[in-house]
Amino acid sequence: MGDFEISAPTASQSPTELYSAPGTYQIGGQTHLRDSIFATACFTALAGIILAAYLRRALPKCRIFNIGRDHGVGSEANTSKQATDRCIVQRMDAAKKDLVVFFGSQTGNSQDLAERLAKEGHSRFGLQTMVADLENYDYETLVDFPPDKAAVFLLSSYGEGEPTDNAIQFFDFITSEDNEGRLGNVRYAVFGLGNSTYEHYNHVARKVDAALSLRGAKRMGVLGEGDDAKGSTEDSFLSWKDEVWQVLSSAMDLREQEIQFKPSFAVSETNAQSAPVFLGERSVDELNGIKTTPSGRHNPCVVPVKHCYELFRSAERNCLHVELDISNSDLAYETGDHVAIWPMNSNTEVDRFLRVFGLIDKRHETIHISALDGVSQLPIPTPTTYDAAARYYLDIAGPVSRQFLQTCARFAADQQQKEVLAKLGDNKEYFAELVSSRMLNIAELIETISPDNPACGIPFAMLIEGMRALQPRYYSISSSSLVQESQVAITAVVESTKFDGRWFKGVATNYILGFKQQKCGEKPAMGNTAYALSGPRGKYKLSVAAHIRQSHFRLPADISRSIIMVGPGTGVAPFRAFVHERAAQASASLSPGNMVLFYGCRTQNEDFVYAEEWKECQRKIGSLLTMHTAFSRQSTRKVYVQDKLTQYASTVRSLLVENGGYVYICGNAGMARQVQAVLCRILEGDTTSAESGETFVKMLKATGRYQEDVW
Ligand SMILES: Cc1cc2nc3c(=O)[nH]c(=O)nc-3n(C[C@H](O)[C@H](O)[C@H](O)COP(=O)(O)OP(=O)(O)OC[C@H]3O[C@@H](n4cnc5c(N)ncnc54)[C@H](O)[C@@H]3O)c2cc1C
Ligand SMILES: Cc1cc2nc3c(=O)[nH]c(=O)nc-3n(C[C@H](O)[C@H](O)[C@H](O)COP(=O)(O)O)c2cc1C
Numbered sequence: 001m002g003d004f005e006i007s008a009p010t011a012s013q014s015p016t017e018l019y020s021a022p023g024t025y026q027i028g029g030q031t032h033l034r035d036s037i038f039a040t041a042c043f044t045a046l047a048g049i050i051l052a053a054y055l056r057r058a059l060p061k062c063r064i065f066n067i068g069r070d071h072g073v074g075s076e077a078n079t080s081k082q083a084t085d086r087c088i089v090q091r092m093d094a095a096k097k098d099l100v101v102f103f104g105s106q107t108g109n110s111q112d113l114a115e116r117l118a119k120e121g122h123s124r125f126g127l128q129t130m131v132a133d134l135e136n137y138d139y140e141t142l143v144d145f146p147p148d149k150a151a152v153f154l155l156s157s158y159g160e161g162e163p164t165d166n167a168i169q170f171f172d173f174i175t176s177e178d179n180e181g182r183l184g185n186v187r188y189a190v191f192g193l194g195n196s197t198y199e200h201y202n203h204v205a206r207k208v209d210a211a212l213s214l215r216g217a218k219r220m221g222v223l224g225e226g227d228d229a230k231g232s233t234e235d236s237f238l239s240w241k242d243e244v245w246q247v248l249s250s251a252m253d254l255r256e257q258e259i260q261f262k263p264s265f266a267v268s269e270t271n272a273q274s275a276p277v278f279l280g281e282r283s284v285d286e287l288n289g290i291k292t293t294p295s296g297r298h299n300p301c302v303v304p305v306k307h308c309y310e311l312f313r314s315a316e317r318n319c320l321h322v323e324l325d326i327s328n329s330d331l332a333y334e335t336g337d338h339v340a341i342w343p344m345n346s347n348t349e350v351d352r353f354l355r356v357f358g359l360i361d362k363r364h365e366t367i368h369i370s371a372l373d374g375v376s377q378l379p380i381p382t383p384t385t386y387d388a389a390a391r392y393y394l395d396i397a398g399p400v401s402r403q404f405l406q407t408c409a410r411f412a413a414d415q416q417q418k419e420v421l422a423k424l425g426d427n428k429e430y431f432a433e434l435v436s437s438r439m440l441n442i443a444e445l446i447e448t449i450s451p452d453n454p455a456c457g458i459p460f461a462m463l464i465e466g467m468r469a470l471q472p473r474y475y476s477i478s479s480s481s482l483v484q485e486s487q488v489a490i491t492a493v494v495e496s497t498k499f500d501g502r503w504f505k506g507v508a509t510n511y512i513l514g515f516k517q518q519k520c521g522e523k524p525a526m527g528n529t530a531y532a533l534s535g536p537r538g539k540y541k542l543s544v545a546a547h548i549r550q551s552h553f554r555l556p557a558d559i560s561r562s563i564i565m566v567g568p569g570t571g572v573a574p575f576r577a578f579v580h581e582r583a584a585q586a587s588a589s590l591s592p593g594n595m596v597l598f599y600g601c602r603t604q605n606e607d608f609v610y611a612e613e614w615k616e617c618q619r620k621i622g623s624l625l626t627m628h629t630a631f632s633r634q635s636t637r638k639v640y641v642q643d644k645l646t647q648y649a650s651t652v653r654s655l656l657v658e659n660g661g662y663v664y665i666c667g668n669a670g671m672a673r674q675v676q677a678v679l680c681r682i683l684e685g686d687t688t689s690a691e692s693g694e695t696f697v698k699m700l701k702a703t704g705r706y707q708e709d710v711w
């Protein structure tokens with residue numbers, strides 16, 4: 001039996017050993033099959049035992065594998081540890097950690113910074129650090145936090161200043177008013193990630209900071225705030241963290257040491273299949289083909305793509321209407337919710353990535369990944385293969401991290417590559433010019449730097465550490481749950497940009513476009529690439545992995561209330577659902593209130609979506625629906641939804657001021673801000689309300705009569 005166990009890598013092995021020769025960085029208790037007959041006989045039984053262990057571990061906590069978050073899937077078999085797993089104080093104590101870096105992240109930005117900070121603390125000061133996903137812990141025991149340790153929070157804000165999904169519980173806990181416990185022992189620092197285009201700029205970080213200090217916790221340094229809109233997140237982070245290190249190093253009497261380079265993960269290649277291999281499955285449930293936990297953020301459901309068709313009449317741009325059939329799944333939604341699509345990378349990008357990093361010849365080999373410190377979260381599931389990692393689990397086509405290029409430089413194939421990579425890592429302007437302005441991904445960048453020898457010797461263990469996990473993409477559902485209970489519709493514009501001869505293709509939308517092309521028997525058009533649409537083990541057929549996220553975007557509970565909807569572009573998605581819902585209510589003689597829809601696009605003939613449907617609806621429900629359209633490229637004068645709102649100011653005012661109406665805005669955040677400014681102005685001039693326009697809008701928001709779904 002012992003021969004077949006996956007043993008943890010031994011700590012005594014030094015990093016240099018790991019990287020001494022390309023392709024031989026597999027370490028630790030490497031599994032060798034001494035006797036293949038015995039192996040075959042044992043395999044089935046063993047797989048069963050390991051499977052059972054997985055399930056035992058997963059079930060009581062309702063937590064199964066989640067990409068980029070969960071740690072130690074299958075790496076800890078000790079179930080008696082579970083009770084203490086969610087207590088951060090005990091967890092730090094057991095793992096002998098001095099500093100915990102929590103993150104509240106949706107797309108990985110704050111998780112990235114958390115990992116960098118933890119790593120720096122370790123390599124620069126010899127601190128024992130750990131990164132923690134906020135949702136993996138309970139916080140009642142924070143009152144017992146040891147005074148000689150410290151906690152850092154990296155928090156992103158969303159929606160109307162809301163926490164990320166993984167930070168909801170923590171946020172509610174820490175900001176709840178009946179939470180009395182004193183946190184005088186807690187030494188903390190907070191950095192917020194936000195975008196000042198949004199009204200509630202860095203709201204989460206500010207609230208958490210205020211709540212912690214209200215409870216007596218002691219802040220190190222200032223409250224840091226990064227602003228995406230100014231492109232200053234990186235710079236703000238750098239100066240904030242230097243201050244935090246200064247405070248912390250004098251408080252903890254830390255000494256700077258020469259920076260050592262240590263990887264966090266070990267990767268071993270093995271043919272011993274001691275556990276089922278993840279070939280693209282997004283959860284243990286999917287791997288096992290049985291549903292043990294409800295579908296959700298860590299456990300998407302594979303559902304058929306029932307319809308998929310083009311909405312634009314344009315040679316250059318695509319916008320897809322997609323319908324997912326959720327009738328044979330446990331997915332359920334309400335009008336206004338979001339659906340998440342779990343994409344995969346295109347064949348072209350997968351091949352490019354594997355080629356550049358020297359993995360293409362062994363793409364289907366099984367690999368095991370483990371955390372060298374025993375606590376770091378595994379970024380991708382294990383065991384898996386290089387091919388599955390590149391196709392399903394890693395964000396190989398996404399933006400390149402400048403920090404990561406410095407790591408790549410160490411493993412460059414030649415001197416010239418090394419110099420360029422190092423310069424890119426150092427020089428912001430050079431990086432912007434060569435990389436971000438052209439939207440190159442990491443493998444394309446290496447190809448650009450070294451056209452003759454597009455290879456980089458960076459070990460896979462470093463790749464998975466420096467890269468992000470591939471994230472699901474969210475869409476505002478464009479169907480009504482009242483009308484189509486078992487169908488989820490999406491309205492998505494396909495991301496596609498041409499740069500002198502090269503195409504940038506958005507991951508998820510081009511994956512969906514692949515379904516449309518397959519359904520219609522079309523060949524991929526210019527610059528389009530193929531996807532492994534049949535999914536892991538060929539099990540997807542014409543299906544996608546998806547889950548539903550509840551939103552707060554809801555029609556009025558009182559259906560007789562009038563609604564104003566502002567949704568240019570794909571922002572119209574949820575309003576298609578609203579209109580369908582009220583049309584159904586009207587035909588059931590339920591007397592829904594009036595609907596006024598402000599919609600905008602470039603021209604009437606090119607990108608006007610659902611034109612026939614709107615007409616059909618108006619034929620059925622008559623004056624119940626009024627539509628005002630703004631075309632930005634139809635005449636010499638550009639017209640936007642804001643202009644249309646101004647034009648119909650008196651209708652808007654009377655619906656909102658006199659008739660208790662609701663206003664809904666969906667789409668781009670910049671647009672939403674401009675619309676709000678226009679609405680404030682419209683409501684300002686009103687004589688029946690003594691308040692200013694801004695106060696009136698505030699009141700509308702506070703009473704749920706002003707709702708936004710912005711991205
Ligand atoms: C709550 C919510 C609701 C949404 N609803 C809708 C909806 O109803 N309809 C809709 O069409 N969209 C919607 N979106 C947007 C949607 O989630 C996706 O972001 C969008 O479809 C693009 O996804 P993609 O994978 O095709 O593109 P991606 O590959 O994710 O690219 C998107 C962008 O990321 C950046 N980027 C990616 N790779 C690189 C690179 N290598 N270098 C530099 N920059 C890069 C670029 O800015 C690029 O334009 C919504 C988003 C949210 C958060
Ligand atoms: C749909 C959406 C809503 C957002 N809402 C806010 C907001 O209300 N306030 C804010 O400061 N930033 C907001 N942002 C900006 C994010 O917080 C910022 O992009 C951050 O870097 C994301 O970090 P993450 O990758 O860790 O999730 C929003 C971004 C998106 C895409």
Ligand SMILES: *[C@@H]1O[C@H](CO)[C@@H](O)[C@H](O)[C@H]1NC(C)=O
Nearest residue numbers: 077078079080081082084094
């Ligand atoms: C499991 O963990 C508990 C507490 O940490 C310990 O006492 C016990 O010996 C462990 N058991 C095994 C099999 O490692």
Ligand SMILES: *[C@@H]1O[C@H](CO)[C@@H](O)[C@H](O)[C@H]1NC(C)=O
Nearest residue numbers: 195197228229668669670711
């Ligand atoms: C900030 O938000 C706005 C509105 O969504 C968006 O257009 C802009 O690209 C964002 N900035 C960055 C750098 O993400």
